[in-house]
Amino acid sequence: MDLTLSQAEEAFRDELRSWLGENHPGHEPAGDEAAFEFRREWQRKLHGAGWAGVSWPKEYGGRGATLVEQAIFNEELVRARAPQVANVLGLAMGGPTVIAHGTEEQRKRYLPPILSAQEIWCQGFSEPDSGSDLASLKTRAVRHGDQWVVSGQKVWTTFAHHAKWCMLVARTDPDAPKHKGLTYFLMDMEQDAVHVRPLRQITGEAEFNELFIEEARIPDENIIGGEGNGWAVAITTLMHERSTLAFGLQVGVQIALGELIEHARQTRAQDGIVASDDPVVRQRLAQLLIESEILRLNAYRGLSAIMRGGVPGPEGSLGKWHWSEVNQSLTELAMDIAGPYAMSAEDRWTYRFLRARANSIEGGTTEILKNIVAERVLGLPRMR
């Protein structure tokens, strides 16, 4: 057991830190378009220095980093408060899916423009009637010669208005059992048959979109992993979502907790003391310090289990669910510390508090994640 970084890992981190120190592009500009161009520029800069797709094999333009290095990469970017890259989904999910299930031609075609942010990716999985029950999706794809004609509706699609490619799961065989009749396509977003509508959230922002698809065309060669094999390919995409994001999420909690402690130090509570000196607040802050440490440790223990056994250990399944609870309590404590200011939306914690409500829903609801843990990790009988 060695919970420090190895020499090689330390060197990797130091190189990245010093590069980030010199190349951090500063704050994102206001405005959707400006922010997007800024993120694209930032990704190009990372790519130019070999910091895009760090975990991808070298032959496809990646850096061939180890699991731990990849974790360090995700942690350091958050720690440096670096901006988002433009092509988050392409890098974290689309690329790895193409690497795992694509043909050699597809890899050559799609991977380079992902890295360079030339082609942005979005994800078309969820539908209004298929949230947790993804396999019940209704978007239909019908073959017409060497083309497919696709109609349906998708929801919770981020970055859709900038995207060139959509990872689209559609039903190609309505007669097959529901997990069997699905196919995974890359749909060109630049066609009139695809209509993007921003979906405003309770925070007032529109981070997500709805996608209305009316007879869009997709050539046969844009299928990933073969016709009827969409479920397995989609699972690959989702696995990459959860594992890659975990390290960024836990560092995000650590940073937010640091800010919260500062917030508590500067906020008057009652009886002439500041909130950080209040015994009840201190108990809650200490619990958050413990839980955020657990997020970090469980994430790394998960990596060690993969390195040892090739498969994730039980800690791996718990991360996203646990993170959502920790982040929600963190923002709830922030509101309690703010006191009467919690009633005002000017407080940045109010936004974070509202945004955190979705944490236990987005990327797999807590209910579904608990089912998965119960059935696949503990081996309990399938819920009926």
Add this chain to the structure above:
Amino acid sequence: MDLTLSQAEEAFRDELRSWLGENHPGHEPAGDEAAFEFRREWQRKLHGAGWAGVSWPKEYGGRGATLVEQAIFNEELVRARAPQVANVLGLAMGGPTVIAHGTEEQRKRYLPPILSAQEIWCQGFSEPDSGSDLASLKTRAVRHGDQWVVSGQKVWTTFAHHAKWCMLVARTDPDAPKHKGLTYFLMDMEQDAVHVRPLRQITGEAEFNELFIEEARIPDENIIGGEGNGWAVAITTLMHERSTLAFGLQVGVQIALGELIEHARQTRAQDGIVASDDPVVRQRLAQLLIESEILRLNAYRGLSAIMRGGVPGPEGSLGKWHWSEVNQSLTELAMDIAGPYAMSAEDRWTYRFLRARANSIEGGTTEILKNIVAERVLGLPRMR
């Protein structure tokens, strides 16, 4: 809305209080047999003064008290720290079931000796394999002429070693659907075919028993509510259990909470203060004060709903489940206040803490009660 007692209710309470003041028999003696005789004597005294079966109709020896008076009766006995009566189950459940489902002859036969504690009752519902799923019980009763021969095993039977009669639910028709083939008997416990084994609990006490029944005989006339109608009769018994006990339970919590506050005042915590001055303990005590007030209010609101509409309101279904949570938190706080003394079983709170673990199981598990609330009160679809 009037949350004080009416004049009549006040008169009832005052009469009872002054009677209890004059007739309280003091502390129970040690030893099982002595304690039982003491309780029997106490019940006779109550009965002699017209305080046994207060809610029963006058024609069967009761007092014909209103719902509120009955609640007052149960509260006052706990408040006065009066001893248990010997025939708790006969008074609270057996009698009311005979009144509701028995024939006139059965009422005449069984009710008087319940009131006078001449015949003690016990309950034979649960079986080792039929806990929450009561209707799956396996104890068999087979007709032989005008007698039934019964074999099976019951569990969680209180007072079995003193009981003359057991409210026994057994399967009389193995071919009927599981709720249909049951019959409710009164089984004479004074026969060799019935063997009682005390069941030791995690507290070290043996409050409950197991009942082993091997070809016990029950005459046909001891069926209550008719052959095959056992499920409906058993439900009556259980309804009386929950409603009658609610008032005693909530007053029990109030008394325990008073003791806990005293405990907190007398226990050194840290930094030179007593536990009741510790801000974290104060928050928890205040929450318990609130929750125990809720137990009281919800119980009375439930009565008002019955008085208005003839049926219990939604509050009624919540009481037992909520009580178990409140009593468990109360005893957990007591352990935290005790600090290192919590490790010792000498502390009376240690016993209460252990005993409270069963609160969310006995008399309907919290899981089952939530199912009932979800399905019958909220009208959610039946869980499958």
Add this chain to the structure above:
Amino acid sequence: MNFDFTDDQHAIKRTAREFLSARYKPETVRELAADERGFTDQQWSELVQLGWPGVIVPEAHGGLGLGAVELVVIFEEMGYALAPSPLFSDVCAALLLAASGTDEQRERWLGPLAAGECRGTLAVWDEHAGWAPDRSEVEPAGGALAATKIAVPDAATADFLLVAAADSRHYLLELGNSSTEILSVPSLDQTRKLYTVKLAGAPAQPLAHAPGPVRHAYAAIITALAAENVGVAQRAMEMAVQYAKDRKQFDRPIGSYQAVSHRCAQMLLEVESARSLCYWAAWALDHQPETALRAASMAKAYASDAGFRVTSSALQVHGGIGFTWEHDLHFFLKRAKANAHAFGDARWHRDRVAALAEV
């Protein structure tokens, strides 16, 4: 011992439910949330016709002269409908004026308040002054106030302000004065408009020094707010239960899963418990003043937590759709959460409960 309402109270509840559900449909609430002012004169006159601004104003002053139970009935229904309205801030002002106004002040203001001809509101929190709703450091100097007060509801549409000051009194300040700056603040709960009020030596008249009646008035205010949260939570629970019946995943209604159905059962426990406490506190305010402060703090503490937990839990039942602006649920969650922080949060009121119970 009877928890049931009187026939009159039942009638008020029924009228309120019918009136509010007809006038404050979800789309109306949504429009008012987006509106700067937050209500129309027409809507105000309708409330005036019902007599609600004068619900607690004595009949001698033209009010309905009703008690805290009726107050709670009305605000539970206001919460259920989530009706955006200055009624709450106006009633706060009426409660304080009735409790501690001088005879002239009561004469001058209570009649017009009851008649809806003018509206008042209440300025409690100093800027950056901590959690306590009963501490102000504003020192009135020569009948003039210099202070910044935050989270003042409906200040832009009120005719006068009651300002809490360090001497435990309130000061009445007529608005429209050039030394008073009223800044609109984006509020968490857009159905209740909040303002920062900057007073630069504004002239103001002190109300009487009457700590007992003022505490009683605040107890009525927090009980009304707790009742609002009961209504809000009730509605969110009904939405969740309906959704759990309708929404299917894996070929069955999600309400048939215990993760959802037990969550809904928990909502019921919390809603009914908060309701019991509110009714009890209201009754005590009217009939058992020695219990009223404790009961009101219990109601506010519990309903603050329950309001947030139930609405938040309802959002979880709804999944993604509940997180969209298009769905009405978020307005309920935001009101419940804002109410939780108004006039002392759960933690603050639990401290009061402990103190009042002499723990």
Add this chain to the structure above:
Amino acid sequence: MNFDFTDDQHAIKRTAREFLSARYKPETVRELAADERGFTDQQWSELVQLGWPGVIVPEAHGGLGLGAVELVVIFEEMGYALAPSPLFSDVCAALLLAASGTDEQRERWLGPLAAGECRGTLAVWDEHAGWAPDRSEVEPAGGALAATKIAVPDAATADFLLVAAADSRHYLLELGNSSTEILSVPSLDQTRKLYTVKLAGAPAQPLAHAPGPVRHAYAAIITALAAENVGVAQRAMEMAVQYAKDRKQFDRPIGSYQAVSHRCAQMLLEVESARSLCYWAAWALDHQPETALRAASMAKAYASDAGFRVTSSALQVHGGIGFTWEHDLHFFLKRAKANAHAFGDARWHRDRVAALAEV
């Protein structure tokens, strides 16, 4: 960065699991719980043969000279087996002697301790002195102690006692002295025997004043105790999961209901999280002393809560049968709860975490 054990550590874990499961079967644990002494000489010699009493004693003194990680591995397994044994109290004594014994004391005692020829234990809490495990008001007068210490494990079978005193030192007191009264106390956790020790001017030798190493030793003690709770909780979880698979109600295994299966998933989260913290704390004790106190308090705080919640939750899964003495579960619940209160409970350690993190 690697959480995996070394081959040696894996071997210790495997040996411990095999040895303990063979020697401490449920019926043996049950017998020892009912036994006054709580272990046999035979059982003690077997532990001595494994070298465990000397696990942290330096090799120079005849111990294994291993670190906190190995300590944690052993006590996690002791908890999993719920093996009744004076090993824990003995190791506490060894840790404190190694940390703050004078050269002569170390020379005199560590060898025999490592060889299992004598046993020590630790007396921390003064009578009626509150929650803190690091405050004593015992004032040694002229090399003699007059005090009552409570909850002293295994005092009746130990050869010496280390007594915490007000001057932040510990005092070594050989037992069998007529001025020392050892009273057996019925303990919540019958698998660990507790005593009240009354010292009436008993002669005792001070250990050195070494606050830093003593804090480090206590951090190792609480980490070992936290690890015990991880083992205890792991076992209770396994029992609950197995029962949830086997037990049928309403014609299906209860583990197919979310009320049960999600409860089990929660157990897993808490067990694995407590385990991560313990391993981290142990590693920090060996390799990163500046983090060790904070990590150890985090582990103890979390494992105190998790140990109780998981065992209590396992009881709920078992229903009535879990409430019977006949079922083994209650021994696990009692150990977890007793451990939660030993050496500072969750709340006390959270306060330490806040202080150490400079909140």
